[in-house]
Amino acid sequence: MLGTGGEVRILGPVEVCGPYGRAVLTGARQRSIVAVLALRAGTPVPVDRLVDVLWGEDPPRTAVRSLHSHVARVRQALADCGLPGALMTKPGGYQLDASVDAVTFERTRDLSLWRGEPLAGTELFGWGRAEIDRLRDQRIAALETYWGERLDRRNAVEELERLVVGHPTRERLVGLLMRALHLGGRHADALEVFRRLRHRLADELGADPGPDITALHTAILRRDPSLHSARPAQLPARAGHFTGRAAEFASLAGLPPIIVVSGVAGVGKTTFAVEWARRVADRFPDGQVFLDLQRLTPAQALTEMLHSLGVPADRVPADPSATYRTLLHGKRVLILLDDVRRARDVLPLVPGDQGNLLLITSRDTLSALGTHHAVHTISLGLLSEPEAHDLFADILGASRVHAEPGATAELVVHCGRLPLALRIAAARLAIRPGRRIADLVRELTRNDPLDVLSVDGDDRTVRTVFASAHRTLSPQAARLFRVLGEHPGASFPADLADAMGPGLDELVASHLVGEVGNGRYALHDLIRLFARQSGDLGDGVERLLDRYLTIAHAAGEVLNPRHDLVTRPRCDDLPFTEDRVEVLACLDAERDNMLHMIRLAARSGLHRETWQLAYLLTGYFEARGNWAARVEQCEHAVAAARALGDQRAEAEMLRGQGIALQMTSRIAEAMVVQRQALALVREAGDLRGEARLHNNIANAHSELREFDLALDSYRAAMDVHGAAGDEVGVALARRNLGYTYVRMGRPELAVEPLFAALETFRAKENLRLEAATLMSLGNAFHRLADLEPALRYFGDALRISREITDDRFEADALTGLGVTQLALGDPAVARECLTAALVVCRALGDGHREASTLRDLADAELALGDLAAARDHLTAALEARTQAPDGFEQARAHRTFADLEGRSGRWTEAARHLAAWLRTLAG
Known part of the structure; x- marks a missing residue:
């Protein structure tokens, strides 16, 4: 749009007014160019269209050259009046970015914008003439509306007679004149106006008057009382600013x-x-x-x-509805x-x-x-972010908004893109011109936004409009609204609301709760805040938590029934069957909410619910990863168990915390909490818990490449599992022992314990641990250079992982297949497998696996000769290692990078990576 103070006026003589005054447009051709570009303001107009409208059907051969010359002069005239850049060259044509009075008139019907004949002083052909006719029609239609609301004015007849002279066959205009004459007691004159119209239509068009004006003529003949009914014009004024929709x-x-x-x-x-x-x-x-x-x-x-x-x-009758319909x-x-x-x-x-x-x-x-x-x-719905920004800028002024773009964006978020909140925020700033937008953002952050979003002297605040909607709710819906206000997640499923009590449909119908798709619902942030303040919550938080505990327990029985410290009664209204895929899909949808609910329970002092919910999600995180969230869950759970003095629960959640810390490459911290847990279970005489912790501590030693200590802990785990009569536990320790032998570079020692573990897991029908063991066998045979069995074991592991929808094992199996295909000399297939693995790793949020897979992908790209892709993968791998440190894997990445740079002839870079490789190994 044109800059401050700039406008193109075409509702009369064509002119352009800029900050420095009126543009000097010489001759009809320049005015015509401005006019036709203004008719399509903001849109490129092709050169051939401009030639057609300026010269008609027979333009001279020099028309295009002449057009360019005139455009250059117009552009200079606009620049001289303070509007540089308003007329732009576009591919194949020209575009005028302008505020145009005709556009404003189409939106507002403000007749004061007219100064005479539209596009006066121009010479146009074809579609340009049609545009002039269109603007004339718009003006006369606006005049009809204007006088239709003012027939009782003294000058109505005089003005309408003048308009009818110019448009003698326009029936709506003639009808208005007839009504005005009739209302003024000039019935015969009204009938004479109709007679002249009828004759003129017959003479000029061979037509009769239309049914509406004929009915009006009949009503005037009969002196119909309905003709004296009012023509109300009661619409309120437009809002001062409007955007979007x-x-x-x-x-x-x-x-x-x-x-x-x-x-x-x-x-x-x-x-x-x-x-x-x-x-x-x-x-x-x-x-x-x-x-x-x-x-x-x-x-x-x-x-x-x-x-x-x-x-x-x-005169209101006994049956007003009949009179209403008659009128x-x-x-x-x-x-x-x-x-x-x-x-x-x-x-x-x-x-x-x-x-x-x-x-x-x-x-x-x-x-x-x-x-x-x-x-x-x-x-x-709510305004989009750009619409919200535009509305705020329109009210407050573009200069203040442009001066603080970051604060404006924050304010839009705080107002939730709700128009009323944005208008109030802008009004608060407008009455204090020296106040910064950032100051209001701080006030909203530090105080109750429902108190801040109000203006003195105006009782229409965000709180009052929410309250008026809340007052209409039934008692059941009001209770549900209060409970849902405490739900801390971004959305919730319908079954959760239904489990809390009746009223969801009523809340949706009243727009206090909105459907966000896939059977999920949400409260606007400001409405959620209002809900929390709208009455006594009672046992609302406990009811919410009870629902999530019920779901998590039922899901845990499907995913890993070994986690049995918590028992709950069976429930018939679960949102899933006992199908593992369905269970995981349900928990995927609620994953973020589970962490929010654990935070809510901890914040509310509900210690038992806090640790139990975290505990019941163990099987889900084993399948899906997202270990960073799991670390926080377990931290809350450990604190809750300690507050209860429940050492068994504390030990179990310390164990879970240790696993999550290890999976996020925080292995030293993992070792500390696992040993804390070990001391607790030994004190309690919990053999099974002790054996599992020996196994976990061994895993941590193995990741730290402290292999001797790892082997000792695995053997201890097998001994204690055996003493506890836990065959699966013994087999798990054997599997991990075999895995560690592979990492040690002793794959020949891994085969026997891995096959023994595999036999147990198959006998117990434990598919998850069977898949884990098959992957370790694949790695063992890969290290033994026996690649066909390795492919078979990785393939079986992939099949089972997908069958049970275990993403972590799927990623590992795909990686194993990729590196084995690379060893077999098929880097293209290897790249496919590793690329698929990378997608799964990133979905898991597993930085360690992502970094390792990126390094393996670089090997595949090197084998394919794509040095640029290899460089990208290695750069990303080293960057990922900053979040998931592993000295050995980092050294491998530097070694591969050195090989890459050597192939590229970049010897200095190759030397740098070799030095980093040696440094990492030494460290």
């Missing part, structure tokens, strides 16, 4: 007879409805009625409607009913015929209205 406006292009605009409190329903009603008001020449139904009964509303249509208070029959009236609560309040106000339009705003969807009438419903 283009799609919603477009959906109303067909003027459906009944429209319901619904949405959350504060989303701008009334603003939207008034804006649209103003845009289409000229299509309803018989008037526009506005009623606020918040405090009116249906009977009172009907009486007010009759008053608006000209029925005196002492509206054959008319075109727009009726805007604001803040409707229930469908039954609207039913008596539905017009009898479809020439009228009923526009309704409501916080409820009023779905019951659709059982009686055809209803077009628009559900207004």
Whole structure:
């Protein structure tokens, strides 16, 4: 758009006004160029279209060259008046970015923008002439609307007569003159106007007057009293600033007879409805009625409607609905009913015929209205981020917003893109010009936003509009609303709300809860805050936690029934069956919420629920990873168990914390908490717990490449598992022992314990540990250079991992297949496998596996001769190692990088990576 103070005016003589004054446009050609570009402001106009409109069907051969010359002069004239860059060259044409009075008029119907004939002083052909005719029609239509609302003015007849002289066959205009004459007691003159129209149509067009004006003629002949009914013009003023909603406006292009605009409190329903009603008001020449139904009964509303249509208070009949429909029959009236609560309040106000339009705003969807009438419903959502930014800038001023873009973005987030909140925030800043946007952001951060988002002297605050919606809820829905307000996640499933009690449909209909897709629902951030303040919660948090504990327990019984410290009664309304894939999909959807619920339980002092929920999710994290979140869960759980004095629970959650720390490459920390847990289980005489901790400590030693210590701990684990009679535990320690032999470079020692473990896991039908053992066998045979069995074992492991949807094992199996295919001399297949593994690793959030897979991928790219791809992978691998340190793997990456740089002839870089390789190995 043009800069400050700049405007192109085409509703009269063409002119451009800029900061330095009026542009000097020499001759009709320059004015014509400005005019036609202004008609398509913001859009490129092709050169051939410009030639057509400027020279017509027979342009001279020099037309294009002449056009370029004129454009250059226009561009200079615009620059001279302070508007450089307004006229731009685009591929194949030109574009004018401009504020144009005609565009403003189309939006506002402000007749004061007209200064004479449109595009005066230009010479146009073809579509340019058609545009002039279109603008003339728009002006006369606006004048018809203007005088249709002012027929009782003294000068109405005089002005309408002048307009009819210029447009003698325009029936709506002639009809307005007839009405004005009739209302002024000049009945014969009104009939004479109709007679002249009829003769003129017959003489010039061979046609008769249309049915609407013929019916008006008949009504004047009969002195019909309905002609004296009022033509109300009650629409409120437009909001000072309006942005967005283009799609919603477009959906109303067909003027459906009944429209319901619904949405959350504060989303701008009334603003939207008034804006649209103003845009289409000229299509309803018989008037526009506005009623606020918040405090009116249906009977009172009907009486007010009759008053608006000209029925005196002492003439309201016993059956007002029949009179209402009679008065509206054959008319075109727009009726805007604001803040409707229930469908039954609207039913008596539905017009009898479809020439009228009923526009309704409501916080409820009023779905019951659709059982009686055809209803077009628009559900207004929050503004998009750009729309919210634009609205804020329009109100406060672009200069202040542009000066603090970061603070503005934060403010939009704090206001939740809710129009009312944005308007209040802008108003607070507008009354204090020296205040920074960042200051208001700090106030919102440090205080209750519902208190901050208010303006002195205005009782329409965010809190009050939410409260008015809340007051209409049933007691059951109000209780559910309060409980859901405590849900800490971004969204929740329908079954959770249903388990908390009835009322979800009512909350959705009132837009206090919104559906976000896939059967999930959410509360706007400000509404959630209001919900938490809206009454006594009672046992709401405990009920929420109980639902999540029920789900986690049922899921754990499917994923890993060995985790049996917590028992709960069976539940019939679970959101999944006992299918492992279905269970994991459910927990995937609730993964973030589980961590939020553990935080909520810890914050609420519900210690038992805190550790139990973390404990019951063990099997899920074994399958899915996301170990960083698991570390935090276990930290809360350990603290909760200690607060309860429950040493068994504390030991178990320390063990879980140690595993999560190890999986995030925090192995030294993992060793500390595992040994704390070991001391607790020994004190309690828990042999099974002791054996499992020996196994975990051995794993940590193995990752630290302290192999002798690892072997000792695995043997201790086997001994204690054996003493406890735990065959699966013994087999698990054997599997891990074999895995460590492979890491030590002694694969020949790994085969026997791995086959023994595999036999036990198959006998016990433990698919997960069977897959883990098959992968270790694959690694052992790969190290033994016996690659065909290695491929077979990795393939079997991949099949089982996918069958049980264990992402971590799937990633490992794909990696094993990739490195084995590379050893077999098929780097292309290796790259496919490793690329697939990388995708899974990243979904897991497993930095260690991601870094290792990237290094293996670099080997495959080197074998394929793609040095650039290899370099990218190695760079990413070393970057990932900063978050998941492993000296041995980091050294391998540097060694491969040195080989790559040597092949590229970059000897200095090769030497640097060799030095880093040696340093890492030594360290």
